[in-house]
Structures are given as structure tokens and as C-alpha cells.
Amino acid sequence: MINSKPYVIGIDMGGTNTVFGIVDARGVVLASNSIKTRKHSNFNDYIDELSFELNRLIASIDAQEKIFGIGVGAPNANYFTGKIEDGVNLPWPTPIPFAQLLSDKMKLPVAITNDANAAAIGEMTYGAARGLKDFIMITLGTGVGSGIVVNGQLVYGHDGFAGELGHVIVKRNNGRLCGCGRTGCLETYCSATGVARTAREYLEMSDTPSLLRELPIDEITSKDVYDAAIAGDKLAKAVFDYTGQVLGEALADFTVFTSPEAFVIFGGLAKAGDLILKPIRESMEKNMLSIWKGKVQVILSELKEADAAVLGASALGWEAKPMAAPEATIAPEATATV
Amino acid sequence: MINSKPYVIGIDMGGTNTVFGIVDARGVVLASNSIKTRKHSNFNDYIDELSFELNRLIASIDAQEKIFGIGVGAPNANYFTGKIEDGVNLPWPTPIPFAQLLSDKMKLPVAITNDANAAAIGEMTYGAARGLKDFIMITLGTGVGSGIVVNGQLVYGHDGFAGELGHVIVKRNNGRLCGCGRTGCLETYCSATGVARTAREYLEMSDTPSLLRELPIDEITSKDVYDAAIAGDKLAKAVFDYTGQVLGEALADFTVFTSPEAFVIFGGLAKAGDLILKPIRESMEKNMLSIWKGKVQVILSELKEADAAVLGASALGWEAKPMAAPEATIAPEATATV
Numbered sequence: 001m002i003n004s005k006p007y008v009i010g011i012d013m014g015g016t017n018t019v020f021g022i023v024d025a026r027g028v029v030l031a032s033n034s035i036k037t038r039k040h041s042n043f044n045d046y047i048d049e050l051s052f053e054l055n056r057l058i059a060s061i062d063a064q065e066k067i068f069g070i071g072v073g074a075p076n077a078n079y080f081t082g083k084i085e086d087g088v089n090l091p092w093p094t095p096i097p098f099a100q101l102l103s104d105k106m107k108l109p110v111a112i113t114n115d116a117n118a119a120a121i122g123e124m125t126y127g128a129a130r131g132l133k134d135f136i137m138i139t140l141g142t143g144v145g146s147g148i149v150v151n152g153q154l155v156y157g158h159d160g161f162a163g164e165l166g167h168v169i170v171k172r173n174n175g176r177l178c179g180c181g182r183t184g185c186l187e188t189y190c191s192a193t194g195v196a197r198t199a200r201e202y203l204e205m206s207d208t209p210s211l212l213r214e215l216p217i218d219e220i221t222s223k224d225v226y227d228a229a230i231a232g233d234k235l236a237k238a239v240f241d242y243t244g245q246v247l248g249e250a251l252a253d254f255t256v257f258t259s260p261e262a263f264v265i266f267g268g269l270a271k272a273g274d275l276i277l278k279p280i281r282e283s284m285e286k287n288m289l290s291i292w293k294g295k296v297q298v299i300l301s302e303l304k305e306a307d308a309a310v311l312g313a314s315a316l317g318w319e320a321k322p323m324a325a326p327e328a329t330i331a332p333e334a335t336a337t338v
Numbered sequence: 339m340i341n342s343k344p345y346v347i348g349i350d351m352g353g354t355n356t357v358f359g360i361v362d363a364r365g366v367v368l369a370s371n372s373i374k375t376r377k378h379s380n381f382n383d384y385i386d387e388l389s390f391e392l393n394r395l396i397a398s399i400d401a402q403e404k405i406f407g408i409g410v411g412a413p414n415a416n417y418f419t420g421k422i423e424d425g426v427n428l429p430w431p432t433p434i435p436f437a438q439l440l441s442d443k444m445k446l447p448v449a450i451t452n453d454a455n456a457a458a459i460g461e462m463t464y465g466a467a468r469g470l471k472d473f474i475m476i477t478l479g480t481g482v483g484s485g486i487v488v489n490g491q492l493v494y495g496h497d498g499f500a501g502e503l504g505h506v507i508v509k510r511n512n513g514r515l516c517g518c519g520r521t522g523c524l525e526t527y528c529s530a531t532g533v534a535r536t537a538r539e540y541l542e543m544s545d546t547p548s549l550l551r552e553l554p555i556d557e558i559t560s561k562d563v564y565d566a567a568i569a570g571d572k573l574a575k576a577v578f579d580y581t582g583q584v585l586g587e588a589l590a591d592f593t594v595f596t597s598p599e600a601f602v603i604f605g606g607l608a609k610a611g612d613l614i615l616k617p618i619r620e621s622m623e624k625n626m627l628s629i630w631k632g633k634v635q636v637i638l639s640e641l642k643e644a645d646a647a648v649l650g651a652s653a654l655g656w657e658a659k660p661m662a663a664p665e666a667t668i669a670p671e672a673t674a675t676v
Contacts, residue, residue, distance in 0.1 A: 164594040
């Protein structure tokens with residue numbers, strides 16, 4: 001029997017844009033569009049605009065009865081509760097009952113999770129992690145996110161928040177201040193922001209000549225460091241070496257936890273390719289417990305940059321289940337199966 | 339229908355003794371016995387003696403047709419391969435095909451895993467973790483072991499070795515040398531051996547009066563430190579405070595990985611009770627990412643010391659499946675489900 005609902009919708013809600021697309025079972029994005037995330041001061045108005053645009057997109061490809069479900073990747077989104085939880089930089093009061101409101105409006109099942117988990121599901125469904133049952137997705141963007149897959153299932157933990165590997169403490173003493181209020185978190189070193197911080201430290205603490213000295217020091221970005229490194233700048237290369245070293249040490253530690261077959265690197269910094277991959281791999285191997293030496297791969301995401309977030313979110317759409325009535329509490333048992 | 343095979347056998351193979359028992363579905367040890375692990379220079383002779391004693395034990399309670407399966411906890415035992423793998427201090431060449439040989443001899447399904455995983459399964463089945471779907475067992479003995487449970491399933495990883503949390507690097511610089519050849523591993527600080535090392539360092543680096551100074555410094559054990567602390571010795575108490583601090587920092591880091599509902603502490607050091615629990619909890623809370631503050635429990639194992647290892651191993655017996663023919667390779671897919 002041919003599936004009468006052969007498509008899913010993937011929504012990637014970022015701090016600036018909300019991108020969405022209609023995706024088929026093979027991961028082809030059939031149609032996509034976006035809206036501004038921060039246009040409305042009321043979250044219901046945001047959902048109204050999003051639903052309106054989703055319906056327009058559906059109509060544009062005559063897919064009115066063909067949508068199986070909707071998957072959403074959003075910052076701090078909790079798979080169990082369907083809500084965007086506290087501690088997120090969005091213009092609405094939290095928790096935000098995203099899944100419930102969108103489901104009510106669209107009359108479709110909606111599943112949400114955070115962006116890194118969505119990326120992991122996308123990679124497992126369509127990307128570099130196809131066929132892998134145990135892997136860890138590491139997203140290197142403004143922060144460091146992660147999605148952990150064990151035995152083919154995404155790890156949500158008892159409360160839906162598992163996989164915050166960007167907040168493992170990698171420098172116990174004298175570590176950098178993190179947005180979470182603590183010091184020494186992995187993401188203060190290995191995010192795009194961390195790379196820029198390292199560059200600034202290197203520039204301030206040495207006299208090594210560098211192309212980066214031509215830029216105002218406070219405005220240096222990871223992209224500047226990348227451009228300089230590609231141009232042969234030694235200091236910029238050293239910044240990537242250090243970033244890779246710290247991340248490699250962390251990956252060796254992560255390995256003893258779930259013994260993944262691979263780490264899949266995703267996000268802005270992944271574009272640095274071997275500049276970052278080589279020092280990551282060297283440092284990971286050097287620090288690896290002997291039983292895993294030479295056994296764990298570090299690979300780049302294979303999802304196309306433009307589609308990745310929407311594809312990842314859409315893959316979750318296949319698992320979306322009809323929501324309970326608005327007032328009902330959603331028990332973890334009801335939604336915990338991936 | 340009443341289960342016609344209502345019992346399982348649990349075997350705990352330690353470096354010195356191999357303890358085994360027949361256990362019913364409620365976790366009652368109906369009969370038990372032990373043999374010396376190192377008596378035979380040939381592993382087949384060990385299996386012969388073990389099988390002989392198992393059959394004698396079975397006969398003693400007329401349980402000949404009532405055994406559902408056998409579960410084994412052994413150092414470095416791999417659930418997927420059924421073998422005791424390299425890097426273990428036993429008198430036989432590795433890998434040791436324990437599950438296959440015992441199954442052939444006993445004509446019963448055999449499942450094996452390492453001691454910490456067996457303890458986690460036991461705790462989930464009969465102990466403090468009943469009803470918990472996400473928890474981490476931490477065993478504090480000669481080393482530090484762990485068994486990680488995610489969504490009700492033990493985490494084995496892609497190769498069966500997941501959960502070596504004793505080998506997370508907690509001191510990146512100037513850390514203690516570990517038996518694994520690296521430096522700074524958690525178990526060099528938080529095992530019974532680590533406690534004794536800390537005591538020796540404290541004694542050598544200060545003039546603080548201590549009951550421990552009456553003992554030859556190289557012979558101090560964690561038991562001596564415990565006895566001194568109970569007697570009010572300040573230095574000994576400081577040793578437990580430091581041990582708990584290091585472990586608490588590590589548990590806060592572990593939380594971001596799988597978001598467990600609880601850490602269950604098991605093994606020799608767990609007997610120190612509040613002496614170790616209090617500093618662990620304080621340090622864990624102090625270092626916890628805000629979303630988990632006050633949400634993660636640290637509790638002691640509820641398994642009776644004498645029965646714990648056998649009970650833990652026996653719980654695995656319910657999952658044992660008939661072995662493939664001796665020469666066949668056992669695919670992970672065939673045995674990966676807990």
C-alpha cells in the first residue's frame with residue numbers, strides 16, 4: 001500500500017529566521033520558505049503567521065492531504081513537554097507551548113526537539129550517520145550543541161534535556177566564563193565564539209605577526225580566523241589547532257560514556273574542514289583510552305547546509321503523534337519512544 | 339500460565355572468588371556457593387569445575403528443569419561477543435569465550451557483561467533504581483566502574499564497552515597516573531585506591547596531626563581512612579571531602595550527557611555513607627548546570643552487599659538467549675536488546 005501521507009514538514013526556528021519546508025520520505029525538500037522569528041510580540045501571532053505560510057506552501061504543491069506530521073527544531077525545545085523551556089533568547093515568555101499551539105492550528109501531529117537533536121535525527125535519516133546505531137552529533141555554531149544516539153535511539157534523558165555536551169567543564173581552573181554562568185564549559189572554547197575568543201587571547205598574549213592584527217580586535221569572528229588560516233596565517237592556524245585539541249580531548253572523554261562509532265561534526269565551524277578535523281582527530285587519538293584507539297571516526301555532516309536544519313526537523317515529523325487535548329498533561333511515557 | 343522455568347543463575351566472577359547463586363523472579367537467592375577463580379591454569383578446567391558446582395547447587399534444590407538462563411558479571415566481559423576481552427588480570431589468555439563455553443557445558447542460555455553493568459541491571463531489577471528509566475550506576479571499588487541506563491536500557495555502545503566513566507579525565511594537568519597508562523582519570527581519585535592515595539598525599543604535604551600517622555604510610559587503605567574519619571580525624575575527613583568534591587564535579591558533567599534521574603552509588607566506598615555522600619551532593623549541586631539544579635538524586639545502592647553481585651548478574655540471566663553454534667559469529671543485532 002502506498003502511504004497516503006507521503007510528506008512531512010520540517011521547521012527550523014532560529015533566533016532570527018524560521019525556515020520551513022515540505023520534505024518527502026527520501027529527504028528531498030519539495031518546497032520551502034521562511035518568516036522572521038521576532039516580528040510578533042505575541043507568540044500566538046507568530047503561530048498564526050507560521051500556519052498561514054505553511055498552508056500556502058502546502059497548497060503551492062497540492063499537498064493538502066499528504067502531510068504526515070510536523071517536526072520542529074528550536075532552541076531549548078523539549079521533546080517530552082512539546083514546549084520551548086526557560087533560558088532562551090526569544091521575545092516571548094517561556095515555557096512556550098509550541099507543539100500544542102501549532103498542532104491545534106494545523107490539525108496535524110507536531111513533535112519538537114532542540115536544534116542539535118534535530119540535526120542528529122536528520123543525519124541518521126539522510127546524512128553521514130545512515131546505518132549507524134551509536135553516534136554523537138556535535139554542532140559547532142554560536143554555541144556547542146549535541147545530539148546523542150544510543151542503539152538507534154536519540155537520548156532525551158529523564159526530563160528531555162540530555163545531550164548538553166557544550167556544557168561539560170573542560171577547564172576546571174581558570175576557565176572562560178560561559179553564558180550559563182559557570183566557567184570552563186566546552187562551548188567557551190570550541191564554538192565559533194570560542195574560536196574568536198582564542199584568537200583575541202593569542203593576539204593579546206604574543207607579538208606573533210598575523211593578518212588578524214589588521215582587524216579591530218573586538219570584531220574578529222571565526223570567519224576572519226578561518227580566512228586568515230587559509231591564507232597561511234600561522235597564528236590563525238594555531239587557533240584552530242588549539243580548538244581542535246580541546247575538542248579532541250573532550251571527544252575522547254565522551255567516548256567512554258556511550259562508545260559511539262562516530263562523532264559527526266556539524267555547523268559553521270565544520271566548514272573549516274581539515275583545519276579543524278585534523279587537530280580534533282590527533283588530539284582525540286592521543287587522549288583515547290587504549291581499547292578505543294583507532295576505532296572511533298570523526299566525520300563531517302553530509303547534510304546540505306541550506307537544507308540541513310529543515311531536513312533534520314522534518315525527520316522528526318515522521319515520529320510526531322497526535323497531541324492530547326490542550327489542557328491535558330502529556331506524560332513522558334506517551335511520547336518517549338523515538 | 340506459570341513460568342515453567344522460574345529461576346535464573348547469577349555468577350559473579352571476581353579476581354579471587356567466583357560466587358554464584360540460584361535466584362527467583364523476586365530476587366531471592368535460593369542457594370549459593372563459590373569457587374576459587376585462579377585454581378586452574380586452563381580455562382576449560384575452570385568451566386568444568388564451575389559447571390560441576392552449578393549442577394550440584396541446582397540438584398540441591400531440585401531445580402534441574404527450572405533454570406531459565408545464566409547471567410554472568412565478569413571484568414571486561416563484553417555483552418555482544420560473550421567474551422572476556424583483553425586487558426584483564428586473569429590467569430588465562432584473552433579473549434576468553436566465557437558465554438559460549440559455559441552455555442555448551444550447561445546447555446543453558448548465558449549472557450555476560452562487566453561487573454558494573456551487572457550491578458546496574460541488578461539495581462534496576464531489585465534495588466534502588468526500580469522504576470527508574472534513566473540512571474547511572476557508579477561503582478566505587480578498587481577502580482571506578484559504571485553502568486549507564488537510558489530509557490530503561492543498558493548502554494553498551496557500538497562495541498559493548500560503553501560506560502567506562504572511571505576513565506574520564508578529571509585532572510587534565512598534573513593528574514595521577516592511572517592503570518590505563520594515562521593520567522588524571524576519575525578512578526585515580528575516587529576509587530578506594532584513590533582515597534588511600536589522597537590520604538598519603540595529605541599526610542606528606544602537611545603536618546596536620548592525624549590518627550593515620552600511626553600507620554606505615556604505604557599500607558594505608560581506604561578502610562583505615564574511613565575508621566579514622568569515623569573517630570573524628572580531621573585529615574581523614576578532609577580526604578573524604580576531597581574525594582566527594584572530585585566525584586561531584588564529575589557527576590555534574592555526567593548529567594549533561596544522559597540527564598539521569600539519579601546516580602546510584604555502589605561498592606566498598608559506598609559504605610562510608612554520609613562521609614562521602616554529603617560532599618558528593620554538595621559538589622554536584624555547586625557545579626550543576628542550572629536546569630538540573632536540585633533535580634538529580636545521589637542515592638546508595640539498596641542491594642545487600644553479600645548478594646549484590648550475584649543478584650545483578652542473575653537479573654541478566656532473564657535476558658540470556660540460546661547461543662549460536664560455537665564457530666558462528668554473533669552479530670550485535672542478535673543480542674543488543676536489553
